[in-house]
Structure formats: C-alpha cells, structure tokens
C-alpha cells in the first residue's frame with residue numbers, strides 16, 4: 576500500500592511542475608497566464624511568438640509524464656506505471672503550487688501514452704499533426720486525438736490502459752470546455768493567428 580501511495584505522490588509532484596510558466600518567466604516574458612487563453616501549455620506559449628520556448632514547453636510537459644510512468648514501471652511494475660501516469664496528468668491539470676489551476680494536459684497525456692503504449696502515442700501525435708496542419712485548431716486536434724486513443728487501446732485488447740486513458744480523455748475534454756465553446760461559436764484562435772482569445 577505504501578508503495579502505491581508513494582507512486583501516486585511522486586507522479587503527482589512530477590506532473591505538477593508548470594514548465595510553461597517556468598520557461599516563459601525565465602525568458603523574461605512575464606506571467607503566461609496573463610497572455611492569450613491564459614493557459615500554461617505549449618499552444619499558449621506559442622502565442623508569445625517564441626517557437627523555441629513552445630517546443631521546450633512541449634518537450635518538458637510530455638517528458639514529465641513519460642518519466643513518471645517509466646520510473647514507476649521499472650521500480651514497481653506495469654500497474655504502478657498506470658497509477659504514476661494518471662497522477663502526473665492530474666498533477667499537471669491541478670498543481671497545488673498554482674492553486675490547483677494548471678494546464679489542459681495534452682502534452683503530458685502524449686508523454687504518458689508514449690511511455691505505456693508507444694505505437695498509440697505515435698498515432699496520437701500523427702492525428703494531432705494532421706489536424707493541426709489542415710484545420711489549424713490546436714484544441715480540436717487534441718480533442719480528436721484524445722477521443723480516438725482509448726478506443727485504439729481497447730481494440731488492441733489493452734483494457735486496463737484503455738480505461739485509464741479513457742478517464743484521462745474525459746478529464747481532458749472537461750478541461751477544454753472553454754475551447755469547445757469557442758470552437759462551436761467560431762471564436763477559437765487558430766495556430767499562428769495574431770489575435771488570441773480573452774482569458
């Protein structure tokens with residue numbers, strides 16, 4: 576039991592590191608939460624116009640999920656990897672350091688998926704890229720990729736992993752409620768657009 580608890584806490588703590596906020600602050604851009612959508616993720620860091628900082632945010636937010644899941648897998652086992660991954664995802668979305676107001680989880684979701692079922696992680700990334708390049712909505716790309724991924728896992732017979740990612744997708748969708756509203760009303764900002772939505 577204590578082992579499971581330790582995995583949960585360490586996963587959460589890793590996931591709760593707000594890299595987007597740290598990276599943009601270190602670059603002297605101020606508080607990313609006062610820019611664009613107010614989110615601390617890659618898409619919003621991109622709205623500062625600094626592509627390298629957005630890439631660094633994507634890499635770090637994804638890697639914290641990968642590292643949490645792989646550490647738990649090698650030290651405890653496959654079930655612990657699912658627990659650690661889920662905890663890291665929750666840590667990113669609800670970090671205690673930011674009054675539980677964190678990101679939307681797309682990069683961290685991808686990082687965990689790559690750690691636990693890498694072919695599905697590649698599929699997630701390809702769906703995201705294909706949609707982002709054609710329609711140019713980051714949120715819609717992430718919503719679609721996260722909707723499909725649990726079903727792919729289920730089709731592969733990986734029921735436990737499918738269940739955990741299904742739960743994560745549901746939470747990811749709920750965290751995107753403002754984006755969904757903007758998409759439906761045609762007000763969502765496109766990738767590379769100069770204007771950005773009000774926080």
Ligand code: G3P
Nearest residue numbers: 612614618619681713714
């Ligand atoms: O990864 C988050 C993305 O799906 C939406 O971000 O800043 O447009 O709300 P944002």
